[in-house]
Amino acid sequence: MSSTGLEKLVDVMTQLRDPESGCPWDLKQTYKTIIPYTIEETYEVVDAIERHDMDDLKGELGDLLFQVVFYCQLAKEEGHFAIDQVIESVCDKLITRHPHVFSDETYETEQALNLAWENTKHQERKKNKNQTSLLDDIPESLPALTRAEKVQKRAAKQGFDWTDIAQVWDKVYEEIAELKHEEQTAEPEQTDKIEDELGDLMFAIVNLSRHYKLNAESALRRATKKFESRFRIMEQQIDREQKTLSEMTLNDMEQQWQQAKRTQQQNK
Template identity: 50%
Template sequence: MSNIEMLLSIMAQLRDPETGCPWDIKQDFDSIAPYTIEEAFEVAEAIALRDYPELKEELGDLLLQVVFHSQMAQEQGLFDFNEVVQVLCDKMVRRHPHVFAGTQADDEQAVKANWEQIKQQERTRKGREHNSTIDGVPAGLPALQRAGKVQKKAAKVGFDWRAPEPVREQVSRELAELDEALSSGHKDAIEDEFGDVLFTLVNLSRHLKIDPEQALRRATNKFERRFRVMEALQTRPLSLLDESALEAAWQEAKKASD
C-alpha cells in the first residue's frame, strides 16, 4: 500500500458512520472550509520562517484537507480523490502548452498571457463567461490579497497610476477624508473611509512592489518581539503602569530589541 493509499484509508475509517471518530463524522464541507484556509496560512508561515521541518508537517496538514473534502464528496457520490488528481493533471497540461504541446512562450509574461487566455476559454466552456475585466477574483480571498488582485486586473486595461508618487498623494487625501468622517462621528462613514485608506495603501504597496500581507506580517512580528521584551524588562505588570510609563517602557524595549 502506498502512502497516499494509506492516507485515503485512514480518512475513510475516520468517517465510517459506525466505527469512525464522532468529530470527523460530524463534519461537512462548510465546517471544514475554515480549517482548510487556516492550514494554507500555516504553510505560508512555515515558509516565511524558513522552518522546513515545520513546512513538511504543514504541507501534510494541507493535504489532509484535500483528502477530507474528497472523502466527503465520495460519500455523496460527487467525486473522489483520484478524480481530483486527474482534473488537476489535465489542467496543468492544458495550461502549459509551451511545455506539453510544443507552443512558444519566450518569457514569463508570455506564459502569464497564455495562462489567462486558457483560463478564459475554460470559463467559457463551463458557461461562466465573465462580463467585466475584474471578474474572476474569489470573494473568499483575504481582503488585502483580493484588493491587490482586483487592482491588477483593472491595471491591465490602463486604469492605474503610472508611478508611486501620485498613489502616495492619494493616501494623504484618503486620510484627510477619514479625519472628516471621524469628526462627524458617523460609524458607517468612518468604516467606509478607513477601508478606502487600506485599499489605497494596497495600491501603493503594488507600485512599490511590496507584498502588503508580508509587510503587515513583518510589522506585527516586530511589534510582538518588542512587546515581549517590554514585558520582560518590567518588574511590575504592564497593567499597573500609567501612559507615560508605558511609553518609556516601549522606547526602552525598542532600543533593547533592535
C-alpha cells in the same frame, strides 16, 4: 494497506469514514464542519514557512493534504467526484495554462505571458461557471488584504493600473487627506463615511505594496510580529522595575517602548 503515498492516505481516509468500523468523529463531519480545520491548517503551513521549520512544515503539509483528501472522500460518497478526477482536473488546467511549456507556444515578453494566462483563465471561467467578469471567481471569504491585492492584480494584468509608483503615492496622500477631511467634518454618528475613507486608504496602501512587489498580508503580519516582540520586551522591562502597565502614564510607556525598540535592534 500495502499501497504507498497518496493511495495510502486515501485508504486511511476511507477506513475512517467506514459506516461500520470508522471513527465516530470523522463520520459526522461535513464539508462545512471541516472548513475551520482547513483554514487553521493553512495558517499553520504559513507559520512553519515563516519560521523556516522544515520538519514542522512537513507535518503541516501532511495535515493540509489530509483536508483535501477529506473533501474528496465526502464528494465520492455523494457521487460527485473522486480524488483521481481532482488530480486529473488540475493537471489539465496547468497544461492548458502553460502552452509555453507543454506546447510550441512562445511569448516575447513576461507581460504578454501574463496577459495570455489571464485570458485563458477568463475563458475557463466563462465556459465553466457562466462568469462574465474577470473578478467573478475571487472569493469573498479571503482575508481583506489578500482579496484587495488579488482584485488589483487581476485588473492590472489587463492594463488597468498606474504606470508610475509616484502616482500610487499620490493616491495614498489623496486618501489620507480625504480621511482627515471626513474625520473633521463628519457628524459623530456618521462613522460609516470615515470607514469608507479608511477603507479607501487601506486599499491604496495595498496597491502601494503591490507596486513594490511586496505582499500586503505578509507585510502586516511582519509588522504585527515586530510590535508583539517589542511589547513583550517592554512588559519584561516594566516587570523588572516591579511596576505594571496600568499604573504607568502614556509618557512612561513611550519611554519604555523606545527602550524596547533599542533592545530589539541590538538583538538582531
